[in-house]
Amino acid sequence: MPxxxxxxxxxxxxxxxxxxxxxxxxxxxxxxxTHADPMIPHEGLMALNPLSKIPTLELDDGSVLFDSHVxxxxxxxxxxSGPHLFPENPLAxxxxxxxxxxxxxxxxxxxxxxxxxxxxxx
Numbered sequence: 001m002p003x004x005x006x007x008x009x010x011x012x013x014x015x016x017x018x019x020x021x022x023x024x025x026x027x028x029x030x031x032x033x034t035h036a037d038p039m040i041p042h043e044g045l046m047a048l049n050p051l052s053k054i055p056t057l058e059l060d061d062g063s064v065l066f067d068s069h070v071x072x073x074x075x076x077x078x079x080x081s082g083p084h085l086f087p088e089n090p091l092a093x094x095x096x097x098x099x100x101x102x103x104x105x106x107x108x109x110x111x112x113x114x115x116x117x118x119x120x121x122x
Contacts, residue, residue: 005034
């Protein structure tokens with residue numbers, strides 16, 4: 001059974017969870033709460049994912065997928081049930097890239113302004 005490293009606070013994980021539910025895979029993917037702090041690399045997670053980020057998906061064959069887009073693509077290809085998540089439409093892919101890009105901008109800003117001590121901000 002595939003194993004998803006996740007945290008309920010991660011918007012990237014939420015995106016993957018929506019894909020798993022839509023494709024009927026939520027019940028066949030185990031989840032494990034994995035603390036991934038943007039300030040402190042998680043050595044155990046880095047053994048699987050050199051970026052030390054969640055979501056990270058361990059597959060049954062021992063391979064590992066990371067990045068929400070890659071895992072959502074895997075879900076779309078793995079299950080024929082549910083809607084097709086990545087239609088052959090560049091505008092749909094563009095919209096997904098826009099949403100992810102906004103997260104990519106917002107999360108580092110949040111870490112810098114809210115989590116990092118003021119004396120260490122740049």
